[in-house]
Amino acid sequence: QFYAQSYESHEPYGVTLIMSPWNYPFMLSIEPAIGAISAGNTVIIKPSAYAPHVSSVIKKMIEECCDEKYVAVVEGGRAENNELLEQRFDYIFFTGSVNVGKLVMEKASLYLTPVTLELGGKSPCIVDDEHSLKLAAKRIAFGKFLNAGQTCVAPDYLLIRDELKDKFIIYMKDVIKKFFGECPLEHPQLVKIVNQKHFDRLCHLLDNQDIVIGGEYNKDTLMIAPTVVDHVDGDNVLMHEEIFGPILPILTYHHLDDAISFINHREKPLAFYIFSHYKDVQKKILKSCSFGGGCINDTIIHLASNQLSFGGVGHSGMGSYHGKKSFETFSHTRSIVKKATWIDLPFRYYPYNSFKDKMIRLFEK
Template sequence: MDIKTLVETQRKYFLTLETKNIQNRIKTIQAIKQWMIKHQDEIMEALKKDLNKHETESYMAEIGLVLSEMNYQLKHIKKWSKNKSVWTPLAQFYGDSYETYEPYGVTLVMSPWNYPFMLSIEPAIGAIAAGNTVIIKPSAYAPHVSSVIKKMIDESCDQKYVAVVEGGRTENTQLLEQRFDYIFFTGSVNVGKLVMEKASRHLTPITLELGGKSPCIVDDQHSLKLAAKRIAFGKFLNAGQTCVAPDYLFIRAELKDQFLVYMKEVIQEFFGDHPIEHLQLVKIINQKHFQRLCHLLENQEIVIGGNYDETTLKIAPTVVDHVDGDNALMQEEIFGPILPIMTYHDLNEVIQFINQREKPLAFYIFSHSKAIQQKLLKSCSFGGGCINDTIIHLATSELGFGGVGHSGMGSYHGKKSFETFSHTRSIVKKATWIDLPFRYYPYNSFKEKMIRFFEK
């Protein structure tokens, strides 16, 4: 089935109202969930082939998160779908006011390659839970995972309800030429701008989950080794190919030397004496991105790591010292296992540096001082973040996840996913046994007094 026909088929199916049946939504999510549980090994094998992910990392950062989100949606979908009563002003006597959640219709989920399974399926589950049909477009850069996703959806869903379109730029272009009722995109800023431009032709609402240079600030000597461990986890997970990875580090000048000692110990603890040879080190997705990262390392003051293997597309966890705002590493999101370090003496310098740049997707503070925590949170705008940890804020369905400004728009996870893929309708239901006459022509002073009284 070609893309245009697929979209038309899904639109016809949506108009049958079958997707608005909550039991159908539940059955569809359960069918995908059961396929996942039964075929976990296939998913892990695909992630291994595309990114060299160890099965533990694959479950922790992809499969497990999706299953958790499915369970959360299944648990709450009936409650969320109910009408929500709100207070009715006295001027509307006698009436009931409430909100209803209406699915948009035919939705498109476009996903990236760095977490190719999780970032394809998790938003799609939100779209299904809200009552939409869904077309999933996985990344061509992760072909094995794309193939597994295609197999999973084909075997557990009817394509008139949920479908997968594989391919590259040609298919992306064809999809964006269609009229969708909602588009959910995760990827780079440049492609996000293109998606937004295409969506604007039909005034299609969108969610953009992008990225940016997410800062990490270390301002406390307490638990400095633990800080190094948690920063290393967030930075080198998935070889740094994580949109919310700490992109660069600001550390109080007197703490830097000891921090580097701890960071070197932590990297050795994680990946041994020769990280590049470690079997669990994730590879860079392709030659293009590998060469881009290697180019960024040229003429840098590398204090940890820096070596790489072009045959395996692996780059060792790397720390670069004496970086400033003009450095090549500070011009774009790194999206790789390279951590630039800058020092400061006055926290206001850090705030000024961050606020002079685009708003980041994530923000990390390592400090035991509530005053410092609050100062940074109050002074800087960002999508979401952690205090004394990294990246874990995206791992709970109780918290929405999304960017702001250049790092994206809209959010999802848990109830936020349901709301993102739903239009909230406002309804007032009036009684017919009484009708206050004050709003009707002709007006006079008495009616004006009554209107003023009722609208107080």
């Protein structure tokens, strides 16, 4: 390589498509768009039709700020999604469900278009010791009931040591009361479920369940009280798919290995939350389980650091973004060697002989 310089150069992919979901419709449209624009790409933003007012605001805002040649917004529903996916893009960034993510990847494969898929899954939360159990209940309630559970990294279900469960439920009742009052459905900060379809789906999940906290709902406002369900096992309907609502199932275990085995027999989750005071327990779980990202002794807040990338693994997605990683995600990194012309070592050229061999070995020493 003598004499040369090696370096990496970032170039934009080109025309990018950003497809965002309804649960955080502004942030999950604009945040990846910032990364794409900063990397030098042109962008088409496709907001969710399930949040039409936010979609309209995004379109108006982009039209006022940006030349349509560089950044544009396409509104609409399934027909517009399908039409966009038939086009050839240089990069596709999708946030949403696993099923739609599979469709996006299938369409992208026609042109070998690279993708980032920010999906979801059943993110577990383990509570393994009594240390700060009351604080654990508070932080789990925050993560689970934020946005009425309509958060891709919300704790989907709780795995707790059986001897801790009853005390934890008492603490959780107290926390929910402090958060939302005696009548959560009347609290002005309780978030509604996005639409009738998802409201009906969540209410159906509560049929024939052992509800120990909450369970009330209002069909007129599409609100469901923060709810905790006890005596759940792996065959329960609550464990079949991501809940995406304010319902927390509780499962118990005797030994930590049982909890780890339960998690590892399912698809890799987007998030994982560990509540334990003991470092050996923390290390064992981190070593044994694969997941997108998570917290030790907290929930949700790993998303709040611009020093950390965010993304899934396996069934919960591929690729990541946030902070500098957003720029890198929307950039192709070129490896370049810049070679000098004032010297040209002969070792690499034909013919090869014993003298060249000796010289090469001399440099190796």
